[in-house]
Each structure stands twice: as structure tokens, then as C-alpha cells.
Amino acid sequence: MESFTFYSPTYFVFGKESEGQTGSMVSRFGGSRVLIHYGGGSVVRSGLLDRVKASLKAEGIGFVELGGVKPNPRSGLVYEGIELCKKENVDFILAVGGGSTIDSSKAIAAGVLYDGDFWDYYCGKVIEKALPIGTILTIAAAGSEGSPDSVITREDDMMKRGASGDAIRPKFSILNPALTQTLPAFQSACGITDIMAHLYERYLTNSTEVEVTDRLIEALLLTMKHEGPRVIEDPNNYDARANIMWAGMMAHNNSCGVGRSQDWNSHNIEHELSALYDVAHGAGLAVTMPAVFRYVMNHNVMRFAQVAVRVWGCSMDFEHPEVTALEGIRRLADFLASIGMPKNFEELGAKEADIPQLVENLCCGNGREGKITGFVTLDKDDCTKIYQMMI
Amino acid sequence: MESFTFYSPTYFVFGKESEGQTGSMVSRFGGSRVLIHYGGGSVVRSGLLDRVKASLKAEGIGFVELGGVKPNPRSGLVYEGIELCKKENVDFILAVGGGSTIDSSKAIAAGVLYDGDFWDYYCGKVIEKALPIGTILTIAAAGSEGSPDSVITREDDMMKRGASGDAIRPKFSILNPALTQTLPAFQSACGITDIMAHLYERYLTNSTEVEVTDRLIEALLLTMKHEGPRVIEDPNNYDARANIMWAGMMAHNNSCGVGRSQDWNSHNIEHELSALYDVAHGAGLAVTMPAVFRYVMNHNVMRFAQVAVRVWGCSMDFEHPEVTALEGIRRLADFLASIGMPKNFEELGAKEADIPQLVENLCCGNGREGKITGFVTLDKDDCTKIYQMMI
Numbered sequence: 001m002e003s004f005t006f007y008s009p010t011y012f013v014f015g016k017e018s019e020g021q022t023g024s025m026v027s028r029f030g031g032s033r034v035l036i037h038y039g040g041g042s043v044v045r046s047g048l049l050d051r052v053k054a055s056l057k058a059e060g061i062g063f064v065e066l067g068g069v070k071p072n073p074r075s076g077l078v079y080e081g082i083e084l085c086k087k088e089n090v091d092f093i094l095a096v097g098g099g100s101t102i103d104s105s106k107a108i109a110a111g112v113l114y115d116g117d118f119w120d121y122y123c124g125k126v127i128e129k130a131l132p133i134g135t136i137l138t139i140a141a142a143g144s145e146g147s148p149d150s151v152i153t154r155e156d157d158m159m160k161r162g163a164s165g166d167a168i169r170p171k172f173s174i175l176n177p178a179l180t181q182t183l184p185a186f187q188s189a190c191g192i193t194d195i196m197a198h199l200y201e202r203y204l205t206n207s208t209e210v211e212v213t214d215r216l217i218e219a220l221l222l223t224m225k226h227e228g229p230r231v232i233e234d235p236n237n238y239d240a241r242a243n244i245m246w247a248g249m250m251a252h253n254n255s256c257g258v259g260r261s262q263d264w265n266s267h268n269i270e271h272e273l274s275a276l277y278d279v280a281h282g283a284g285l286a287v288t289m290p291a292v293f294r295y296v297m298n299h300n301v302m303r304f305a306q307v308a309v310r311v312w313g314c315s316m317d318f319e320h321p322e323v324t325a326l327e328g329i330r331r332l333a334d335f336l337a338s339i340g341m342p343k344n345f346e347e348l349g350a351k352e353a354d355i356p357q358l359v360e361n362l363c364c365g366n367g368r369e370g371k372i373t374g375f376v377t378l379d380k381d382d383c384t385k386i387y388q389m390m391i
Numbered sequence: 392m393e394s395f396t397f398y399s400p401t402y403f404v405f406g407k408e409s410e411g412q413t414g415s416m417v418s419r420f421g422g423s424r425v426l427i428h429y430g431g432g433s434v435v436r437s438g439l440l441d442r443v444k445a446s447l448k449a450e451g452i453g454f455v456e457l458g459g460v461k462p463n464p465r466s467g468l469v470y471e472g473i474e475l476c477k478k479e480n481v482d483f484i485l486a487v488g489g490g491s492t493i494d495s496s497k498a499i500a501a502g503v504l505y506d507g508d509f510w511d512y513y514c515g516k517v518i519e520k521a522l523p524i525g526t527i528l529t530i531a532a533a534g535s536e537g538s539p540d541s542v543i544t545r546e547d548d549m550m551k552r553g554a555s556g557d558a559i560r561p562k563f564s565i566l567n568p569a570l571t572q573t574l575p576a577f578q579s580a581c582g583i584t585d586i587m588a589h590l591y592e593r594y595l596t597n598s599t600e601v602e603v604t605d606r607l608i609e610a611l612l613l614t615m616k617h618e619g620p621r622v623i624e625d626p627n628n629y630d631a632r633a634n635i636m637w638a639g640m641m642a643h644n645n646s647c648g649v650g651r652s653q654d655w656n657s658h659n660i661e662h663e664l665s666a667l668y669d670v671a672h673g674a675g676l677a678v679t680m681p682a683v684f685r686y687v688m689n690h691n692v693m694r695f696a697q698v699a700v701r702v703w704g705c706s707m708d709f710e711h712p713e714v715t716a717l718e719g720i721r722r723l724a725d726f727l728a729s730i731g732m733p734k735n736f737e738e739l740g741a742k743e744a745d746i747p748q749l750v751e752n753l754c755c756g757n758g759r760e761g762k763i764t765g766f767v768t769l770d771k772d773d774c775t776k777i778y779q780m781m782i
Contacts, residue, residue, distance in 0.1 A: 001568075001630055001633040001634060001637075002406070003405060003406020003407060003409065004403075004405050004406065005402065005403060005404050005405065006402075006403040006405065007400075007401075007402045007403070008399060008400075009398075009399075009400030009402075010398075011396065011397075011398045011400075012395075012396060012397040012398070013396050014394060014395050014396065014397065014649065014650065015393070015394025015395065015650075016394060018394065177392075208630075209630035209631075209633070209634070210634075211614050211617050211618060211634045212610075212611070212614045212618075212634040212635075212637050212638045212641070213637075215610035215611070215613050215614050216607065216610045216611075216641070218610065219603075219606035219607045219609060219610035220603070220606070220607075222606050223602050223603045223606050226602050227602060227603075239392055239599075239600035240600075242392040242600070242650070243392060243600065243601075243602045243603040244603075246392075246603050246604075246649070246650070247603045250603070250607070250646065255641065255646060258405065258637070259405065259406075259633070259637065
């Protein structure tokens with residue numbers, strides 16, 4: 001187990017109708033004039049936006065609003081949000097939506113208090129200050145509601161980059177599982193897949209003696225395995241939604257990932273797919289993970305056998321642990337297919353002919369020098385083979 | 392799953408030599424003149440106190456000190472600490488020790504900023520403000536390093552009471568597993584037992600549909616089952632100490648206990664034993680838990696069968712689930728005995744003749760009206776039988 005620091009100071013309000021506490025939470029954290037930032041129609045159609053505004057009004061808190069966040073959120077709207085906040089003297093950013101809306105809100109919050117271009121933060125500059133942020137989560141997936149991270153795509157060149165810092169951690173996050181009951185099954189499944197990917201990326205470690213975090217990750221994977229199909233079967237299952245929502249936060253606030261090296265190569269490999277084809281991140285991960293895992297499995301067969309036995313209920317083949325390891329990956333792939341996720345390039349809408357381009361972007365973009373690092377260091381040849389395994 | 396709020400804003404610094412960061416952490420959280428509060432000789436003998444002072448000096452932070460905290464910390468030293476802080480204009484409390492030292496520090500921190508008697512807070516008054524607190528943990532057990540709770544014993548009448556509030560949550564906690572390597576085996580085992588009790592008290596719930604927290608609790612129990620014996624066998628096993636230390640924090644910061652009713656009757660029943668005989672809390676819990684669990688088991692046999700199968704590796708007896716449930720309790724009792732914990736009244740130094748007194752204190756003390764509530768409501772007759780089962 002390695003040394004680490006852990007800091008998760010977000011105040012979580014969890015349960016039915018918890019969005020009614022928006023106004024009091026904004027007050028608690030010092031907001032007096034709010035930017036309400038959100039995406040598209042469902043937040044409006046469902047009446048959520050009206051309830052949020054009513055809660056702010058009841059506390060005497062003024063607000064302006066900016067909708068239009070899209071999946072894989074863009075820099076253009078961030079610039080617009082920063083200008084609006086400055087013009088309107090906003091002192092608090094309220095994200096109403098999923099990971100994209102929260103990430104866009106984090107970028108705006110940091111940008112308002114910075115004289116330069118907010119994009120500097122997505123090129124490595126340390127975020128030292130930001131307006132306080134609150135979130136009202138509408139999909140369990142990205143974990144951004146409890147994390148210090150934000151990913152934005154620059155529109156000029158579609159470059160997708162991340163920033164991180166304690167200053168952009170949400171001060172509070174309101175988690176009402178009932179808000180996720182109206183999600184289409186496909187989006188729910190994408191969220192489930194993303195959460196499981198956050199867990200696998202932490203599980204694949206080169207650190208040793210990490211029993212406590214191994215067990216915590218397995219606990220959350222077992223939860224997803226149990227609750228995922230219940231949500232797909234019955235979208236209105238509040239309890240299954242609730243279990244998934246807390247698991248999604250715990251999967252990514254890093255309490256189960258401390259003291260160990262992590263992987264994140266499935267995310268790296270997937271990001272090129274969503275960049276080129278604009279596919280849903282979770283759908284891309286469903287195709288990516290089994291291929292990556294089969295490719296890197298021999299780097300530590302016992303780790304894959306462990307998750308196969310402990311999470312997927314495989315019998316351990318003590319003479320041939322690689323058989324158990326492979327069976328665990330097969331069960332993961334079958335599980336993802338069972339909740340409606342794509343299995344291959346074709347179902348994803350990706351093309352074999354694009355593989356050289358994907359590999360080039362992956363291994364040589366973002367300042368990388370021909371390889372990506374993680375559980376296993378992968379060069380262009382490795383990545384080519386991994387994409388080919390997805391066909 | 393029930394509605395809840397969760398807030399755990401403590402900054403954790405974990406790893407070898409992490410006490411070297413004491414000065415910078417105190418500065419980060421605004422301290423300029425510190426009370427160093429600690430217990431007895433080991434903190435001094437080991438050189439830890441000197442290293443902490445050196446770290447404060449390197450940051451130019453002044454300090455005064457107050458040692459002498461005892462297990463089951465007393466009100467007398469709290470009053471002394473409050474006077475000292477006022478006289479010396481202390482603005483930050485630094486606890487160097489285990490749960491008793493941290494709890495005593497929390498009481499001082501609240502008392503300094505209160506005009507009345509600090510004991511009011513331990514009679515139900517809401518703690519609205521307190522000096523900031525930091526901790527340097529020397530035993531994995533109580534979880535006070537990440538909790539908003541404090542338990543103090545009033546010396547006049549040996550009344551043991553708790554207080555709770557966000558204001559007394561530590562701003563930072565420094566967790567260096569190596570500091571726990573010098574603990575006697577008995578104290579290590581008491582800590583392991585206390586952590587497991589914190590998990591069982593949360594596991595015994597009347598809430599339904601709590602898969603995610605069930606799984607998280609089981610994950611931490613499995614960690615203790617794996618790492619506990621390794622620490623007893625080799626006190627210098629840093630990695631086992633590290634896994635236990637993080638599990639101990641996670642067991643009690645309530646991330647695994649949200650959204651569900653909890654029990655705490657094993658703690659209630661044990662508190663009378665440690666009050667009357669001044670036995671170590673963990674040792675008392677080792678005798679108490681198996682008795683309580685056997686007594687209440689039929690309230691929800693499947694819950695006990697579940698932990699038996701998932702944590703203790705029992706085979707499920709589908710025709711007789713009570714057999715599985717009982718076997719799980721037996722394995723817990725055997726486990727606790729195997730790490731050196733007492734098994735009964737005699738080994739604990741308790742006396743059968745005192746049972747009426749224990750029951751009276753338990754069921755009618757602390758404002759209770761002849762019963763204690765939790766997973767099962769227990770009246771005097773129930774509690775008498777439970778104590779008798781410990782003989």
C-alpha cells in the first residue's frame with residue numbers, strides 16, 4: 001500500500017425530493033447570486049428546473065441561467081458561461097444535470113476567477129481558485145459530483161483534455177435517485193458501464209498489499225452486478241437506482257482507489273472512439289474494456305482470476321488460473337451485453353479502416369510520445385492489436 | 392434505502408513519516424498557536440512528540456502541551472485543557488494519540504469557544520462552533536479521526552456520554568501505520584475488534600434494499616478477517632497495519648452506513664462493562680457481540696446468514712438458514728478468540744453477581760426508560776439474559 005492524501009469535502013444530500021434543499025445548501029456555502037447551468041430538454045420538461053428555481057427563490061437567492069450543455073462538453077459554452085457570470089456578478093455555479101454539465105460548470109467556476117484563458121487549466125496549469133459549485137445530479141455515471149476533475153473538449157480542434165483541483169470539487173451535491181428514473185435504458189446502461197469502468201481502472205494496479213481497496217472495489221462491482229439488471233428491467237425501481245447512485249459516487253471519489261497505482265488505459269483507448277464517432281462514453285467503454293483486459297491479462301493473471309472469483313462467481317481453476325481469468329472477462333462482456341451495451345466496432349458504429357488514425361491520435365496526441373502508460377505500457381502496435389480485437 | 396446526508400471533509404495524509412507534514416497541515420487550516428494534547432508515555436518515548444514539535448517549529452507555529460489522557464477520557468482533563476487554551480490564546484487543537492485523546496481534544500475544542508459548561512454539549516446541546524482540530528493517529532480502532540463524534544466520562548459520577556457535530560470533525564488526520572507497530576498485541580486486537588463492531592453495528596439494520604452499504608461493510612469485514620491475524624502474528628507488518636488503518640477510518644466515517652438504520656446495542660451493552668470494570672472497550676465488545684447476536688438472531692435470520700456466507704465463508708444451509716446464521720456467529724467468536732480477545736465474563740474480569748446492577752445502569756441510566764433500542768428493542772429481561780449468556 002502506497003502513501004496518499006485523500007480529501008472529499010463535498011456535502012451530499014441524498015434521497016427523494018432532495019432538490020428541494022437547493023436554496024438552503026447554496027446559502028450554506030455562501031452563494032447569493034447563482035448561475036444555473038444545465039443541458040437540454042429533460043431537465044426543463046420534467047419540471048426539475050422549476051423546482052430548483054423555486055427553492056432558490058424561497059431563500060431569496062437571485063439567479064441567471066445557461067442551458068445547452070452537450071455530452072462531451074465544449075469550450076464554446078464555457079466561454080459563454082464565464083462572460084455571463086462576470087456580467088451578472090454571479091458568485092455560485094449550480095450544475096443541474098450529469099457529468100457533462102458538472103464538468104462544464106467546473107470549467108466556468110475556475111474561468112470566472114482567472115484573468116487568462118480557462119483552457120490553460122486544461123493544459124496543466126494548477127487551479128488555485130474557483131467560484132463555489134453545487135450539483136443536482138440527474139444520471140449516475142461520471143462521478144463528477146464528488147470528484148475534483150473536469151473534462152472539456154476544445155471546439156477548434158476537438159481536443160479533449162482534463163483538469164483537476166480541490167478548488168473545483170463541488171461544495172454540495174444533491175443526489176435524488178428518482179430523478180434518474182426517466183432516463184432511457186440505453187443511457188442508464190451507459191452509466192452503469194462507466195461506473196464499472198471507474199472500478200476496473202482502479203482494480204488494475206501494480207501496487208501490492210492493497211486488500212482494503214481491492215475489497216471495496218469488489219463490493220461496488222458486486223453492487224453494480226446486482227442492481228444494474230434491476231434498473232434495466234424496471235426503470236422505476238427507486239431502490240436499485242439509489243444503490244447505483246451511491247455506488248457511482250463511491251466508485252470515483254477515490255476512497256476505494258487510494259494507496260495504489262491505477263490504470264485508465266481503457267478510458268484512454270475509449271476517448272479516441274468517442275472523439276471520432278461521438279459515441280456515448282459508456283458504450284465505447286463496453287467495447288473497449290473486454291478487449292483491453294484480454295490483451296493485458298497475462299501481465300497479472302492472478303489479479304484477473306481474483307476478480308473473476310470474487311465478483312463474477314467463477315470457480316478457481318488452480319491448475320490453469322488463466323482459464324478463470326478469461327472466464328471473468330467473458331462474464332463481464334456478457335453482463336454488459338445483457339444490459340444492452342454494444343459488443344464490437346460494428347455495433348458501436350466504428351470502422352476498421354480508421355484504426356491507424358485512432359492509434360495515431362491515441363499514442364501521439366495529447367503530448368504522448370508513441371505510447372500510453374498504466375497497468376501495462378502500450379505502444380502503437382499494442383493499441384492497434386487492441387482495436388483489432390474489438391472488430 | 393433511506394434518505395440521508397453525508398459530509399466527511401477531513402483531509403487525510405496517509406503513509407510512512409506523514410507526521411512530518413503536521414506543521415504544514417496546521418498552517419493550511421489556519422492554526423498559529425497549538426495545544427498538543429496526548430496521553431501517556433509511548434507518544435513521548437517513541438520520539439513522536441519530538442517529531443511533531445519539530446514539524447510545528449519548522450513552520451513557525453507556537454504550541455503548548457497537555458498530556459495525561461487516559462482510556463475512557465475524563466472531564467477533569469477537558470476542563471484543564473479549556474483553561475489552558477484560553478490562557479495561552481490557542482487557536483488550534485492537535486491530538487496525538489488514539490480515540491481517547493482525539494475525543495478529549497474535541498471536547499476541549501468545543502469548550503474553548505463556549506461560555507457555559509462544555510458538559511452541556513454532552514447532554515444534547517448542539518455544538519455550533521469549536522476550534523479547528525487536527526489528529527495524528529497512533530491506534531486504528533475508534534475511527535474518531537474521521538468522525539464528528541466524541542465520548543467523555545464525567546468524573547463526579549462516572550457518567551459516560553457522547554456529543555456530535557460537524558464543528559468537531561478533524562480538519563486533517565495524519566495516518567502513519569508505522570506508528571501502530573509498537574502497540575502491544577492485546578491493544579492491536581482490541582482495535583481490530585472495535586473496528587469490526589463498528590461494522591456489525593451498521594450491518595444490523597431494519598432498512599431494506601441496502602445492497603451497496605451491505606457490500607461495503609462486508610468488504611471491510613473481509614479486510615479485517617484477512618489482515619487482523621497478520622498483525623497479531625507480526626506486529627511489524629506495515630502493510631497489514633496500513634490496510635487496517637484505512638479500514639478503521641472507512642468503517643466509522645459512515646460512508647458504509649448511510650441510508651440505513653443501525654444497531655449500536657452491542658456498544659450500549661459493552662459500555663456498562665467498561666464503566667464498571669474499566670476493561671478495554673474492544674475486549675468488552677469481543678465478549679458482548681456474540682452474545683447479543685445469538686440473542687437477536689431470529690429477528691432476521693437471513694441477515695445473519697448473509698454475513699455468515701459472504702464474510703465467514705459458511706456454506707448456506709437453505710433448509711435451515713438458522714444453522715448458517717449461528718455458524719457465522721460462531722466463526723466471529725472463534726476469530727476474536729484467535730487474536731487473543733476474552734471470550735466470557737471470567738476472562739474479562741466481570742462478575743455474574745453484578746448483572747442486576749449492569750442491567751439497571753444500562754436500561755435506566757442515561758435517561759432511558761427500562762429499555763434500549765436498536766436492531767431489536769431490548770428490555771431489562773432481555774439484557775439480563777444477554778449478560779447471562781456471557782458467563
